[in-house]
Amino acid sequence: MLAPWSEPVRSLKTFRTSRAMTERPPALPNRRAIKTTRRRSALIVAILTIGVVGAGRAQYGIAASSQDVQAKLSYCKDCHGPSAQGYRGYVPIPRLAGQQPAYFENQLKAFIARRRTNNVMFNVANSLSPSMVAALAANFHSLNPPPIGGAPQRFVATGRNIFQNGMPDVNIAACAACHGPDATGSEQIPRLAGQLYPYVIKELTNWGKERGQNPARPDISAVMSPVAHSLNKEQIEAVAAYVSTLR
């Protein structure tokens, strides 16, 4: 959008060249008046810009206020736990503390695009601006409460074995190969350390039903499909129990 102050000068030029010699040109506006007009117009434009951008800052990706971020964090923690350690509600609500920011952001986008199916999180994710998502991701990444625990101890040894060594004879790679030997993940690969036992079981068991296996909506989480499919119930419980103990 052109600033208004450029118009009087341009139209004056056009007027003078097109009507040269046929009519007496009007008296030129004095230079001081032009300068004042330009300044005033510039000021008006600046105020309008700030007003529009300020009002729509959520949509335009300008940083959400720290007050808004704190309010939203408190809201997330109502379900995900006071230190985002997760919570065993009617459904297991996963730990967000220490989660990889890139993975965190990807999941929120996946909820919105219905590449990952969850009606509650669909609504939640749709209320978040990009800058809010980034702020939440950074905040949760910095939290480090102890894991909730509560998994049956007898599964942990088996789970450690599967996690660290995989099961080569059935072509299952070691989880540690991607998720890291301490299960903290990296970039788009999620942290599993301290994740809720019932949540990990639910995810591995329902992978094909919840996580974008729709070819029309490809999702990076499809990389986990063969693994999730190949693990049997006892192996899933074992791996879930093991990661739930990790700090």
Next chain:
Amino acid sequence: MKDNGLKLAVVAIFWWAFLPPAAHADNVAVRNCNWCHGGSAEGYTPAPRLAGQRPQYLEQQLAYFHARTRDNPFSRQYMWGAAASLTPQSARQLALYYSSLQPKAANDGVPDLAPLGERIYQEGMPDANIVACVVCHGPNAEGVGQIPRVGGLAYSYLKRRLEQWTEGYHAAAGPPMPDIASKLSPDQIEALASYLSFVK
């Protein structure tokens, strides 16, 4: 045939005689609770319905009354005394007994407010930072573990509990509830309480 009948009678008599104390309605403790909570534990204002409540929740609340952690006015006035001489074992048996009774919905909310309440309960209001209650309390508000069944409780009881958490009374129900309740407006509290009072 006659011997079998006698054997059966003997077994039945022994079974009846050695039943755990709180497992039937003639028990003294149960009668004392029913005095306020209603003959079939369906509630009698201000005492809430106990029938069909989650046993772990009941047991935990009795412990909180005993320890005087749950401190809103009616708790102070009635339940502190009622729970003062409860042992953990009797608390557990009372909890098991009441959880086994059939709950009936109170149906005493404001019908016009129920649709808004249902929306808040099932979907939440993310823009207002209000969570969807369904995530913890379940699709039929039946609860799980220590999370109570809130479906079918009396409108006045639900409304008062939600209001009390905004007034600073001690949580006792778990970390998130005071924070969650503080985000609800009075209209939203009435809507939720209305909707839930109708849930079977």
